[in-house]
Amino acid sequence: MQFFAWDVKWLKDLVRLWNQELGKQFPMREELFNQNSFQDINIFADGSRIAVDENGRVAGFIVTKKWNDVIDVGISESTGWVQVLLVDYAYRNQGIGTELLKFAETKLIESGVNQLWLGKDTWHYFPGIPIEYEETASWFEKKGYVKSGEEFDLDCKYEEESDLAILTKESVEAAILQPDEKDDLLEFLHASFPGRWEYEAIQYFQLGGTGREFVVLKKEGRIIGFCRINDSKSPVIAQNVYWSPLYDGELGGIGPLGISKDERKHGYGLFIVEAAIVYLRKRGIESIVIDWTGLVDFYRKLGYEVCKSYYSYQKNMQKG
Secondary structure (H helix, E strand, O other): OEEEEOOHHHHHHHHHHHHHHHOOOOOOOHHHHHHHHHHOOOEOHHHOEEEEOOOOOEEEEEEEEEOOOOOOOOOOOOEEEEEEEEEOHHHOOOOHHHHHHHHHHHHHHHOOOOEEEEOOOOOOOOOOEEOOOHHHHHHHHHOOOEEEEEEEEEEEEOOOOOOOOOOOEOOEEEEEOOHHHHHHHHHHHHHHOOOHHHHHHHHHHHOOOOOOOEEEEEEOOEEEEEEEEEOOOOOOOOHHHOOHHHOOOOEEEEEEEEEOHHHOOOOHHHHHHHHHHHHHHHOOOOEEEEEEEOOHHHHHOOOOEEEEEEEEEEEEOOOO
């Protein structure tokens, strides 16, 4: 077995291995893998590696990330992520995964990382280990990773004749963000939701977003809440439409969403989600996914049920 540096020239082979091992539950597209595992500025190439067998076929790989972006949204430079660790089933139990992980952890520690998450990275695939992969979870636990919670993806299928009326609520208005409201949204996110959600919005506009992917809630003309919506026409492949090949017809995504702290307890959260659903349905969306959430009971009020579940894992690391 030979090990090679992280390089986009292996893209087709990496995606082939992914779909061989994970494709039934998580069908991968080259465009998505390139976006998330090569184009993301936070890829830590020094800690990512590819295992290749004697026939020149990719037999395994690990992708790691750490905070590299100059944009300051409060994400710690001491946090690292294992985006994916995958080994061909035919080559398992030969120490390849252990060697890949040990290599990655060593490089991450050397770079100043002291907390490592499985998934949850910027442009992540998973918010943890899918719960059906029990052997994988057990393997990581033996490597010192600790379970720290459970996350869910939910979905809902809509009938064509369902109601598409724009909803109203006293004192507030939900509408698609207009191009000249970009700065208002970013200021709201910086004040109310600094961190990952703010970062994803900044990146969205950097990549050519016009505002059609944000429903905003306004009160007396000011933004007090937001809800991200995604579909196949969005400027990036967003997290909640990653696995669109699993769905018949057009897939849409909802989330993240948030209401200003001072404006909660008025039902605004449910209202903005209902409005977001209507806007997506008006675009011809037949199914909608809400990814990486723990608010299962909240979304069940709107007909959503769990479609995928994950266990969160992390490891605190020390140099030496």
